[in-house]
Each structure stands twice: as C-alpha cells, then as structure tokens.
Amino acid sequence: MKKLLLLFPAVLLLFACSSAKPNFVFQEKTAVDQNTGLTWTRNANMAGHQLVWRGDDNVYEYMKRLNETNYAGYADWRVPSKEEMSALIEYAKSMGYDRAKMDSWPYQKLRQLGFIDVRDYEYWTSSRQSQSEIWTADLTTGIIAPKPEAKPYYLWPIRGTSLR
Numbered sequence: 001m002k003k004l005l006l007l008f009p010a011v012l013l014l015f016a017c018s019s020a021k022p023n024f025v026f027q028e029k030t031a032v033d034q035n036t037g038l039t040w041t042r043n044a045n046m047a048g049h050q051l052v053w054r055g056d057d058n059v060y061e062y063m064k065r066l067n068e069t070n071y072a073g074y075a076d077w078r079v080p081s082k083e084e085m086s087a088l089i090e091y092a093k094s095m096g097y098d099r100a101k102m103d104s105w106p107y108q109k110l111r112q113l114g115f116i117d118v119r120d121y122e123y124w125t126s127s128r129q130s131q132s133e134i135w136t137a138d139l140t141t142g143i144i145a146p147k148p149e150a151k152p153y154y155l156w157p158i159r160g161t162s163l164r
Contacts, residue, residue: 050152082127085137
C-alpha cells in the first residue's frame with residue numbers, strides 16, 4: 001500500500017503535465033488537438049498569401065468561402081484567438097527553442113511536427129486590442145502583439161470551442 005501511495009502523486013503530476021500540452025492527431029486536411037478538442041487546418045497558409053482584415057480579398061471573405069465549401073467536412077471554421085495562438089506557439093517552443101537557432105523557431109517546429117506551409121511571419125488572431133489594432137502572432141519569434149488591422153497577415157483557420 002505504501003508503494004501505491006508513493007506512486008500516486010507521480011502519476012497525478014504526469015497526467016497534469018501531459019494534459020496541458022497539445023496532442024495532435026494529423027489527418028489529410030486537419031490536425032486535431034486531443035487535449036483541447038480544437039481542430040487546426042493542417043495547411044497553415046491555405047489562402048496562399050497574406051490577407052487584410054477588411055477590404056478586398058479579406059479575412060471575412062476567405063472564412064466565408066471556407067465554410068461555404070465545408071472544408072474537410074466542417075462549416076464552422078474561424079480565426080483563432082490570441083490565447084489559442086499563444087498555446088500553439090508555447091507548445092512549439094517547448095520542443096526546444098533557441099532564439100539564435102533558426103531551426104528551433106516556432107514555425108520550424110510546427111513544420112517538423114507535421115503542419116504544412118507554416119510561414120515565418122505574423123498570423124491574424126480574432127482578439128482585438130483597439131478599434132484599429134488586432135493581436136497578431138509572429139511564428140518566427142513567438143511574440144504576440146497588437147498590430148494595425150490595415151496591414152496584411154497570414155490566416156490559419158481553426159474550429160472548436162475557444163480557449164478564451
């Protein structure tokens with residue numbers, strides 16, 4: 001019985017640590033995080049170019065088309081929150097991040113994990129800082145910061161219950 005009691009806290013610690021990190025199951029078009037239930041598109045650059053938040057060829061129009069076509073069988077794709085992008089970046093950094101080594105930068109680690117065309121630039125989040133600024137996630141440095149909504153950034157669709 002003493003051995004069981006000594007082992008039990010270690011099992012709890014192991015379970016608590018492992019449940020905090022994403023656990024991705026990759027499919028042809030998606031990657032499902034088994035811990036959060038969030039589904040990311042496997043291709044992190046589906047549009048093939050940067051999009052502006054409003055205006056011609058914008059984020060809203062792209063998401064509308066993605067949902068109208070039931071991409072990967074779903075019609076509830078959305079822009080990830082800054083918390084969701086932050087969790088993804090922190091997971092990538094947990095695989096060995098060294099600012100001085102390009103092959104350890106978040107976008108590289110996510111590519112190594114199995115995501116496709118993760119760009120070394122900034123991605124939109126759905127989190128607004130002000131009337132004219134939205135938080136973006138830089139997958140090179142891992143920094144999440146507010147940026148003007150008038151500039152173009154990449155879009156990485158997600159579906160599932162928000163982590164906000």
